[in-house]
Amino acid sequence: xxxxxxxxxxxxxxxxxxxxxxxxxxxxxxxxxxxxxxxxxxxxxxxxxxxxxxxxxxxxxxxxxxxxxxxxxxxxxxxxxxxxxxxxxxxxxxxxxxxxxxxxxxxxxxxxxxxxxxxxxxxxxxxxxxxxxxxxxxxxxxxxxxxxxxxxxxxxxxxxxxxxxxxxxxxxxxxxxxxxxxxxxxxxxxxxxxxxxxxxxxxxxxxxxxxxxxxxxxxxxxxxxxxxxxxxxxxxxxxxxxxxxxxxxxxxxxxxxxxx
Amino acid sequence: xxxxxxxxxxxxxxxxxxxxxxxxxxxxxxxxxxxxxxxxxxxxxxxxxxxxxxxxxxxxxxxxxxxxxxxxxxxxxxxxxxxxxxxxxxxxxxxxxxxxxxxxxxxxxxxxxxxxxxxxxxxxxxxxxxxxxxxxxxxxxxxxxxxxxxxxxxxxxxxxxxxxxxxxxxxxxxxxxxxxxxxxxxxxxxxxxxxxxxxxxxxxxxxxxxxxxxxxxxxxxxxxxxxxxxxxxxxxxxxxxxxxxxxxxxxxxxxxxxxxxxxxxxxxxxxxxxxxxxxxxxxxxxxxxxxxxxxxxxxxxxxxxxxxxxxxxxxxxxxxxxxxxxxxxxxxxxxxxxxxxxxxxxxxxxxxxxxxxxxxxxxxxxxxxxxxxxxxxxxxxxxxxxxxxxxxxxxxxxxxxxxxx
Numbered sequence: 001x002x003x004x005x006x007x008x009x010x011x012x013x014x015x016x017x018x019x020x021x022x023x024x025x026x027x028x029x030x031x032x033x034x035x036x037x038x039x040x041x042x043x044x045x046x047x048x049x050x051x052x053x054x055x056x057x058x059x060x061x062x063x064x065x066x067x068x069x070x071x072x073x074x075x076x077x078x079x080x081x082x083x084x085x086x087x088x089x090x091x092x093x094x095x096x097x098x099x100x101x102x103x104x105x106x107x108x109x110x111x112x113x114x115x116x117x118x119x120x121x122x123x124x125x126x127x128x129x130x131x132x133x134x135x136x137x138x139x140x141x142x143x144x145x146x147x148x149x150x151x152x153x154x155x156x157x158x159x160x161x162x163x164x165x166x167x168x169x170x171x172x173x174x175x176x177x178x179x180x181x182x183x184x185x186x187x188x189x190x191x192x193x194x195x196x197x198x199x200x201x202x203x204x205x206x207x208x209x210x211x212x213x214x215x216x217x218x219x220x221x222x223x224x225x226x227x228x229x230x231x232x233x234x235x236x237x238x239x240x241x242x243x244x245x246x247x248x249x250x251x252x253x254x255x256x257x258x259x260x
Numbered sequence: 261x262x263x264x265x266x267x268x269x270x271x272x273x274x275x276x277x278x279x280x281x282x283x284x285x286x287x288x289x290x291x292x293x294x295x296x297x298x299x300x301x302x303x304x305x306x307x308x309x310x311x312x313x314x315x316x317x318x319x320x321x322x323x324x325x326x327x328x329x330x331x332x333x334x335x336x337x338x339x340x341x342x343x344x345x346x347x348x349x350x351x352x353x354x355x356x357x358x359x360x361x362x363x364x365x366x367x368x369x370x371x372x373x374x375x376x377x378x379x380x381x382x383x384x385x386x387x388x389x390x391x392x393x394x395x396x397x398x399x400x401x402x403x404x405x406x407x408x409x410x411x412x413x414x415x416x417x418x419x420x421x422x423x424x425x426x427x428x429x430x431x432x433x434x435x436x437x438x439x440x441x442x443x444x445x446x447x448x449x450x451x452x453x454x455x456x457x458x459x460x461x462x463x464x465x466x467x468x469x470x471x472x473x474x475x476x477x478x479x480x481x482x483x484x485x486x487x488x489x490x491x492x493x494x495x496x497x498x499x500x501x502x503x504x505x506x507x508x509x510x511x512x513x514x515x516x517x518x519x520x521x522x523x524x525x526x527x528x529x530x531x532x533x534x535x536x537x538x539x540x541x542x543x544x545x546x547x548x549x550x551x552x553x554x555x556x557x558x559x560x561x562x563x564x565x566x567x568x569x570x571x572x573x574x575x576x577x578x579x580x581x582x583x584x585x586x587x588x589x590x591x592x593x594x595x596x597x598x599x600x601x602x603x604x605x606x607x608x609x610x611x612x613x614x615x616x617x618x619x620x621x622x623x624x625x626x627x628x629x630x631x632x633x634x635x636x637x638x639x640x641x642x643x644x645x646x647x648x649x650x651x652x653x654x655x656x657x658x659x660x661x662x663x664x665x
Contacts, residue, residue, distance in 0.1 A: 058468065080467040090468055098461040101454075109458045112451045113470030119479055121452040128451070171469060 010072070011036045011175050011205040012057065012088075017066035019049075019056055019229075026052045028229040029066070034175075036071075039206040041216045044226035050209040051093060053226065054179050057207075058090045059083040070175060085113060089173035093180045093209070095160045097167060099153030103144050106152050106163060108135040110170035135170065141200055142166040158189045162196060169200045176201055178208045182215055194218055273442065280434040284427055291542075293426050294498075299538045300433035301494045304440045306518040306530035308487035311444060313516075314524035315453065316480040317460030318373070319381045322388030323488055323515050328507020329364050329391070330357030330489025332401065334496045335408040342414035350412055350423050354436050354493040361489020362482055369481035374474050376463060388512050395504035407503030410496060423497065433494050440487050445527055447483065456480050517555075521562050523569025532570050550615040557607075579661045592653055596646035599639050606635030 012034035019027040026049045034040050042050050055061045057068055059080040067076045075083050098106050108125070111134045117123065125131065139145055142162040147155060152163055165181060181197060182190045194215055197208070210216050216223060217237045224234040225246050233239075233246045240246055283296055305327055312318040334357040341348055348356070372383045395402040402408070412423045421428055447453045455476055459466045463473035496502050505511065514537070522533025540558070544551040566573045580586055609632030618625045 060464075079472070081470050081472050084468055084470045092465075096462065096465045096468075098458045098465065100461050101457055105454060105457075109454050109466075110469045112455060117451040119452050119455070119475065121447050121450045121479070121483070123451060124446070124449050125451060125454055126449065131451075167465070167469065 009036045010034065011038075011070070012207065013069045013072075014053075014057070015067050015069075017053070017056060017068060018064045019052055019061065020064050026229050027056065027064075030226070030229070030231055032224060032231055032234070034205060034207055035222075036205055037203070038221045039201065039219055040208070041220035041223045042207060042209045042226055043211075043213075043216055043223060048226045049229040050226055051179055052229075054090060054177055054207075054209060057083075058088065058177060081113075084171070084173070087173045088175040088177065089168045089171055090177035091164045091168040091179055091181060093183060095157075095164050097152045097160060097163055099151065101152055102149050103152055103155070103163060104135055104139060104148045107138045107166055107170045108132065110138075110167045111135055111172075114171035114173075134172075138166045138170045141169075142196060158185060158192075161185065161189075161193065165193075165196060165200065169204075173204075175205045176207070178206065178210075180209050180211060182210065182212050190215065276441070277438055280438055283434075284430055290426065293430055295538065295542045297426065297430045297433050297498050298542065299535050300430070300437040301491050301498060302515075302518065302534035302538050303531050304437050304487055304494070305491040305515055306522065306534035307441060307444050307527075308484045308491065309515045309519050310524055310527075310530045311447070311456075311480055311484040311487070313519055314527075314529070315448060315460065316456045316477055317376060318477060318481065319377075319516075320384040320481075320512075321381055321509070321516065322384040322386075322391070322512050323484070324507050324509075324511035325368070325388055325391045326361035326365050326485040326488035327492040327495070327511065327515075328395070328502075328504075330361040330492030331496045331502045331506050332408060332492075333357065333360040334493035335410040335502045336401075338410045338412065338414050338496065339408070342411055347415060349418055350415055350497060351418070351421070351432060353497060354490045357489040357491075357493025357496070358486045359489065361492065362486040365482045365485020365488075366478075369478050369485065373477035373481055376473075376477065385509075388507075388509055392504060392508045395507060402504055405503070407501050409501050412497045412500050429498055433498065436490060436494055440490055441531075444487060448527060452476070452479060517559055519569075521559060521569055523571030523573075525568050526571040526575060529569050529571030536570070548612065548615075550611055553611060553615075554608075580657065583657070583660055585657055585660065588657065589650070589653055592646060592649040596643065596650055599643035599646050602635050602639030603643050604639075606632045606637075606639055610636070 010033050012032070014030050014032040017027055017030045017032075018025070030053060042053070044050055052061070056063055059075070059078055059082070062077050067074060069075060070083070070086055070088055073086070075086060075088070098109065101109065108131050111131050112118070115128070115130055115134070117128065117131065139148060142165060144155075144159060144162060144166070147159060152160065155163060161181065161184075165178065168178065169176060178197065182193045185193060190212060197206070197219060206219075208216075208219065210219075220237060222234060223237055223240045225232050225240065225243075233243050235243065280300075284293055287293070287296060305323075309320070309323045312320050312323065334353050337348065337356045338350065338353060340346060341350075368387055372380060372387065375383075396404070412429065423429055423432065455466065455471055458469075459471065459473045459476045466473050466476070492502075492506065495506065518533035518537045519530045520533070521536060522531060523529030537555070540551065540555055544554060548554075562569060568576075577586075580589060609628055613625070613628060613632070618628075
């Protein structure tokens, strides 16, 4: 593989990304490349800055310094909707849906922009076949067909988590960021979520924050470990398991966390 | 399936058109006709307001600005037509008002829609106050306290329509009301309409599905301004005079009340509010000077007991009706209605006594005081029991209704 190919095959590239809130430094120079088509998990102890990093990539927070590019084009400090239109979609750790819209409408709204309907007030939604079919496809994928006309706010927690992923993938974005998709789920719900994630990210690039190591080792092609705002290691699951530095840093703080 | 739905909808809209056509034959008096005209205007205005509040989640305290500016520009336009400066049939004057409303909401909305919630509400209040103050300052355009007088019979008579008789004005308003209703309903069924709901629910997530919430709010506000302007123009044509009151805070507050009383959760909610409030304002004010107090009382009761407004009260009964459980509610509703009426009469008695200054007096006054007091205490006592009973039956019904919801 030549150097040029390597450049193109990067879905996401973070160069010396830093973020501080006031004097508190949360992200201290992260360099990270996400290869096109891989499933990449971001792990690390609580407070390591995983969610902050997601917020920086997706445009929710501005960077203090550094740069981020998506498929080779600069997205540093762009607005979330601009980044989303370029093909990056994210989910949230705390369920972030449209509670007073039906499940179906949540998904249909998520495809309007990608299908080019923008701010149109001349077209009837019922006549937009592509939007309907696309939303129905996602609906089937996340297994909520029988909840179709229910208000999203009335769903169970696990159903809302599935919808959260549905909204994220509906537009067909090819870079998907999932922030703790299995947080707060029971064992069986987690298994279902893992199957769902594998299914819906088929052929896409996935970057995922996850605490459940079972899920991480099950899904991820590569893993990066974030500790105190720095990536201390990146590698295959096997490499990460063997890594001394990871074991010390990661497990060390994990233990501290347990003592609290 | 959608075709059947459309057929049902067609019947519904046909029914509305028929109703508009028929109303003046049923209520043919001069007073009723001017009240119906007023209702039509307010229906457009209230619906346009709900494009902001109900659909986009923008609580505006200055929506009358666009109504009022549309009305003033229309008044001048009609006067220009009368002076022979240009020719535009009166029938199309609402477009002048609409475009005026659109223009100003485009300009002002650009500044105000950046932040939703309390900042938006406060800024809208500020702008309403600013425009109202300007209206008293720039007297050439706004006509000072006397306002701008105009003549709706200006221009040529087309097909015998001179807009001299009120019935012709009523039908003009009815046509524009029907068209505006149709358009505003259609907008709720477009990508923009749906995204407006999404932005109302969760503006942050809307950004992460590719939408700029500020842009969505701005477009919705501009469209709402357009329809408010149409309503304003119709008001000018209807009354042939427009004063600064039309764009003041009272007028802006009025439309908020209409929307809340009717209910902001359903498209048709504000229509009920507009009709009811207009009815109260025109009819009740004939009976008592204290009508504003009753109006306030009604608003209070609705916010307390049915925060979703009258339309919500109707929609929560749909599942009951489908489940065939209306019969079970009827006795307790009858009981509540009876005790409510008794209490209400007592309250009205006390209010009227106080309002008219009959604190002490002859035997009649004392008698009225005693009867009113008794009605309030006895009626109120049983009303509370009735309300408890109603609540209990609703609780008993809830598992059944869940299946029909």
